[in-house]
Amino acid sequence: MRREVFLLVLPLLFGVGCAATGGEPAGGPAGPGRGAEAFDTRATEVAEAWRPGTDWRTGYVPLQGPTVLPGDPRFTSETEAAFRAGWYRAQVPIPSAGVGDGEIRFPDGRSTVPLVSAAEAYRQLDQGDPLPCPGRPKRPGLPSPSGPTVEPGPDGWSTSTTQTACLPLTVTGVTLGAVPVRTSRGEAQVPAWLFAVDELATPVARLAVAPTAVTPVPEATAPALPLAEGLVAAQDLVAVDGVRLTVRLGVGACDTGITPLVRERPDVVVVGGAVTRPSGVCPDMLKFEPVTVTLTVPLGARPVLDVATGAPLSIAAR
Structure with missing residues (x-):
């Protein structure tokens, strides 16, 4: 990647x-x-x-964040900004039903852990909407509305004819899968909700392990x-x-x-x-x-x- x-x-x-x-x-x-x-x-x-405790070698101690890109997203400057800010909009229903337990596959064994629902994972993923962008098109790649587009410049408002869209990422599907995650026991395959995003070349994965099964990094x-x-x-x-x-x-x-x-x-x-x-x-x-x-x-x-x-x-x- x-x-x-x-x-x-x-x-x-x-x-x-x-x-x-x-x-x-x-x-x-x-x-x-x-x-x-x-x-x-x-x-x-x-x-x-x-001198970490026994959980370091026997539990689930993730050493990276809960949002993972399993492939190359082929970011543009705008889609990267939306990803880093947590701007999403769902165009499909996000299931709220529980899914029971899942399995983490470590290099040295396997562990069964409780999982959160897709709706809970999406709630953690979605951090709100971008601020309004005056005069920008409603979807990426579409021409701007008729007339010049206005943007604030160093001396106030100026005109511009080339502007990019300012939008959240569009979620078009969700499935339960697994992604590689670095943990205290090496790289593990961890259950994750995979959100298909229209603007990206790879899904956005949100780890599905319930907080009760996560051991924090020791001090x-x-x-x-x-x-x-x-x-x-x-x-x-x-x-x-x-x-x-x-x-x-x-x-x-x-x-x-x-x-x-x-x-x-x-x-x-x-x-x-x-x-x-x-x-x-x-x-x-x-x-x-x-x-x-x-x-x-x-x-x-x-x-x-x-x-x-x-x-x-x-x-x-x-």
Whole structure:
């Protein structure tokens, strides 16, 4: 599936801003090895502190959100905006009857779990309607109404003859199926309601497992000392492909020399990064920077832990 990575600018988190400080860059005078050294020390602490309960290995602990795209949706800018905002309209009846139990298929076994109805899944999926878009056509691809279309510009309202529709996604069918989901026990096939959407090339899946059967991700124990100067936290997982992990690091707006770092153990993988801080003044902002690391063996069911917080990383929302 084609993946699109978006660079986000957010308020400063985890103390990774890029204002000038008196500390040395991640590499310091001795080069990048100093940052890697500090990372290895902290990664060892994080790995040894990771002690999840028995539910981590026996229950259902999802490590990604409940809305899943099982294929390439072939987004346009507008359909992607509607998907991310949760704008839907149903053109078919959504069944409200209960469906009983379903089965999650893990790499190490199977579990029977209660399921929610299609109507309840749709209620969770649908987050409302888009705001009105003056002068835009009522359906995507249709010409605009007669006369020029008006849009607010930098100096007020201006005319435009090329506008796109501003609409929710159209649900034309719903079936019960299963989709792959990363969990604490590896990738599992999880029951999901598959909503056929007229504007997308793949259904939108909403996981059907009832909340009572979901075990939350356990809280992690972070090292007592703050993250060393020049090291940065991992924010989330973008993709897992065998031995290759793509993660997003939280870096400063003016950081350079962004270097992914990984510590691999038989039971866990710890990730983070090293950067060179700027010497001058810089906006106090955080960027999400995608990087890729390569493991010696496939990830399997091992958790990927953030070197800053010690928390397991989840798959980023698409």
